[in-house]
Amino acid sequence: MQYAMVIDLDRCVGCHACAIACKAEWSVPTQFGRNWVHRLGPAKTPHGLSGTFYPGLCNHCDDPACTPGCQGEEAEKVFTDPKTGKTKKMTVLATYKDPFTGAVLIDRDRCVGCGFCVEACPYQARYIDEDLDDPRADKCSFCVERLAEGLEPACVQTCLSRARIFGDRDDPKSEVAQYIKKGARRLDNKVVNIGPNVYYAGNKRDMHLLKETCTPTEMPEASLIEKRVLLARMGKSISKGMGLTGLVGMAACTALASETNEEDE
C-alpha cells in the first residue's frame, strides 16, 4: 500500500482552493504552505501554447531524502494498517515513513527544528516557521488524521472540479492506479529519483511545460546542507534571542547559544 495523489491538469483551473483549505485545516502560518499552486505560462511548447498550473505538495516519496538525516529523538511507535488493522512496532526518528500507508510524517513533539529535512527535500515541500519561539518542521501529511476519521484530505474535499484524486497507488482498482496506468507522471528524472507519489495527468503541452519547469534539477547535497543549515539557524536563533544583529564568530555563537539555553531552563 502506498498513498498517492494524482492531479489532473485537464480539470485544474488554478483556483488555489486547495492551498487555502489546507491553511485553514492545519493552521498553517500565512507566509507558508503545506501545498501550493504556481501558474505556468502561457508559454510555447513543442506541442503548442500551454497555460497550466503546478499544484504541489509533499510527494511522500518511496525513498524520502528528508527522513534519514532527522536530528530528532528516536521513538518506538506502533503503526496500524488502515486496511487490515494489522500493527507493527518500529523505532523511528521525528520524521519517518509510515510502513503501511507510505505517508511521510512528522511527530512535531520530537522535532528539534534543525531544518535538515527542510533543506533535504528537492521539492521544497517542508517549511519551518522561524518566527516561532520553538520552531518545528511542518508539511503535508496527506491528511492521514482526517482519513482516520473517514474524511477526505482537505484539499481533495474542497477541489471545485475534482482535479485532485487521492488513494492507494498499489490497489489496481483505485482511481489513482488507473490514472497511473494511463500515463500519469511524476516530477522526477535521473538525478532526482526518489519515487515521488504525487502524479500529474494532462495533455501533452501542459505536461511538457510542467515537467520542464517544475522538476527539480538536483538533489540538495547532505554535508553542505548540514553546515549551511546549522550555521544559518544557529546564527538566526541566537541573534533573535539576544537582540544582536550580526555574528561574531563561532566561539561567541557557542557561548551565546548556551546562555540562551540556560534562560530556557
Add this chain to the structure above:
Amino acid sequence: MALKMTRRRFLQSASLAAATIPLSKVVSADSSFTSGEFAAPGSFKDTKTVYGGVCEMCFWRCQLVGKVRDGQLVKLEGNPKSIDNGTALCARGNAGLKLIYDPDRLKHPMKNVGERGKPKWKKISWDEALDACAKGLQKVRKKYGPQGVALWYHGASAHYPTAFFEHIGVPNICEPAFYQCRGQTAIAMLKTLGYVPNEDVDMANAKAMLLIGTHIGENIHLSHVRNFITGKLRGAKIIVVDPRFSASAAKADVWVKIKPATDTAFLLAVMNYLIDKGIYNKKFVKESCNGFAKFKKGISGMTVKKAAKICDIPAAQIIEVAEILAKNAPNVAIHPGRHATWYGNDFQRIRAHACLAALLGGYDVPGGIQNINRMSAGHVHWPEAEFDDDYDPEDFALAEMAEKYPFRPPGTPTDMIRETMITGKPYPIKGMVVWGANPIKTFPVQDETKKALKNMDFVMVTDVSPTDITMWADILLPEACYLERYDHIEKGTQWDCSAKPQQFIAPRMPLVPPMFERKDPVWIINGLAKRMGVGKAIPVKTQEEYVDHCLKEVEDVELSIAKIKKEKGIYIQEGESSYLEPGDVAEFNTESEKIELYLEELEEEGFSPVPVYTKVPEPPRGYARMIYGRSPVHSFNRSQNNAWLHHEIPENPVWLNDELAAKMGIKDGDRVSLENQDGVKTTGTTIVKVTPGIRKDVIYLAHGYGTDNPAMTVAHNQGIDDQSMNTRTVIEPETGCCGMRINFVRLIKDGKSISIPA
C-alpha cells in the same frame, strides 16, 4: 523520564561538537497521529458544525458550514447537503476565515475629524453615530429636498437599507454591479429573450461552447467552473475568443486571438455565414424567433472577409468556428457573458450573443441557455411613503428627467449622479450614502468621483472593511460580515441540468455572532429611521424577522428559520427539468412571444434594431489598449486585504507580448508601473509577465489591486490599480453603462517611460 529535547538544546550540542550528534533516546510509544501540543488539531477535532452559511466572498453564494471551536470559527467548508457547490469552496470561500478575523476590519462607528480623503478617525458610540447620520441627512433634505440625497450600494446587506432610502424619497440609487459590470447583459437579454438567463448556460451538457472574453478559471464561480470543466471532460469542443490566452483559452480547442473591441464584428460574421450557408436551425428560427428576414438583411454587411480584417484573424478561423457551432447545434453553449461594460457599445454585442444562440436553437435544450425555474422568496417592503408638497421621487430620477438611456438597468447611471453632485444640475445632490460599494475602485475617472464627494454636505459609509471609499466618509459605520448576519436568501437548482431536477432555498444565517460593535443592517437602519422620524414605518424589528418574513412568503411550503435550521441550512425539494419535452416549442416572454432577433423597441428609440458593430478609437502611437480581468483568488478589491489570498497572488502582473518585450528591453519579472494616454501614472508598481499568450496591441492585468487606504495594511499599495488608468470613459447611449476598455497605456521602468512599439 524522556529527555526533553528543544531546538536550542539541539543547536547547542550541535555547535559544540561542530557536527551532528546522534541522539538515540527512546521515548514512549505513540501510535496516534497528532503529536501533542505542537501539532495543529485539524478542523474536525472538538469542533461543532454550524449550518446555514451562504458565502459572500463573491456573489455566486455557495452554501457553507462553519467548524466552530470554543466560539471561534476555525474553518469553512461547503455544506455537504448542497446540490450546488457540495463540500467544495473556492480559495476565497475558504479564506472567509481571514476576513472575519481580519484585524484591519472596522470595529466601531467612527467620525472623521480630518478631511474627506485624508481622514482622522475618532471612535464614537452608535448613538452618536446614528444621531450624526440622521442630522446630516435631515439637514440636506431640509435644504435641498429628499432628492438631495443619493445612494451607491452593493451586496445583499444593502437590500433593506435600499428599501429604506427609497421610502424616504431618494430618487437616485445606483449599483455598480449594474452600471460597471453586468447591467447591459441583463437588459439586452431581457429585451431579446423576455427573461434574464444570467449565466444559466448548460456547459456540462454542451457539445460545443463559445466564450467571448469570459475567462472561467480566472473568474471562479464554483458550480459554473464545474459546469465548464464537466462539459470539457464530456467532450465539448471549446472555442474561446479573447486577445489573451486566458485560463479558459488554455483549455480550449480553438483560441480566436481577436483584436480587442471587435467581438461584435466576429459574431455578426459567424451569423452571416450560418445564414448564407443555410446551416442555421431553420425550425427553431421559424418557430421561436421574430424578425428573421429583417435581421438577415440588417446584418448582411458583415461578411466573413470583412470581419477577418476588422478582427485581425484568419477568415478560415471564423468559418471553422461557425462550422463547429452548426455541426453541434442545438447543443451549443453560447455563453451570455457577465461583466460587459467594455467599450460603450456592449448592449449590441450581448444582443449578438443571444441572436447567435437563437440561430443555433441553443435554448432550453441540453447544452443551451436555460430558463431555470427557481423557488422564489418574499421581500420586506417599507410602506409607500407620503411626502409633503406632492413630492414624487420619480420626477427627480436623473435619467428620466434627461430622457436618456431608455434601456438602462434599474437605478440611475453612476455618471449622472456623479455629474449632478459636481454641477448641482438639474438640482443639487448634497448627501451621499454608500453601503457596501467601493466607488473609488469601481467607477472610472476617479478624480471626478473624489471631486463629487468633496462637494457633499454629508457622506455616510457603511462597510465591513476600511476600503478606499471609507476614506471619504464623515461618519463610518461597521457592519457585521456575511458570516455574522442574516440576509440573502439563495435560491437555485442542482448544478448539472441533466441530473435529477431539484430546487433549493438557503437563507444566509450567522455561523458566529459579530464581534466588537459591528451591527447588522436591520439594526442600523431601524436606528436611523427612528431618528429621522419614520420609526412608525419600520417593517421588521430584527434581521431574524426579516429573513423569517421572506421565508414565509415562499409558495407551497412552510418555511422559517427554525425549519431551515432543522434542515441543516438548506431546504431541498423536487424541481422540474429546464429542458424542453420532445415536440415542445420554446416560448419567450417578449412582446412577440419569440426571441426578438429584430427588436423594434430599439428602432423606436433611434438605435439599431439588429446587432451592429461600431468601431472604437485605436490606441495612439506608442500605447496599447489596457484590458483587465479577474484574479482567481480575488473578488476585485473587496478581498484584497485577506492575508491568505494576498499571499497566494500578492500583485497583478502586467501581461506583455514576448516579442514586444524583447524590443522594449523588458524581461519577465521586471518591476514597472503604467502610464496612460493622459500622462496619469499608477501609484504603485507591479511585475511584468512576458508571454506569447497575448496580442501586441493589448496590455492585460487583473482588476482590483492597488488599494489606496493605508488602513488596509495587507493590501495597501500591493499591485497596481487598473481603474486609476481609466481617466476616460464612454457612456453607452442605450443603457448608461460605462465603457472601461477605452484607455491606453505604456510602461514605466526605472522612472523612464517606455513606448509600446508598433
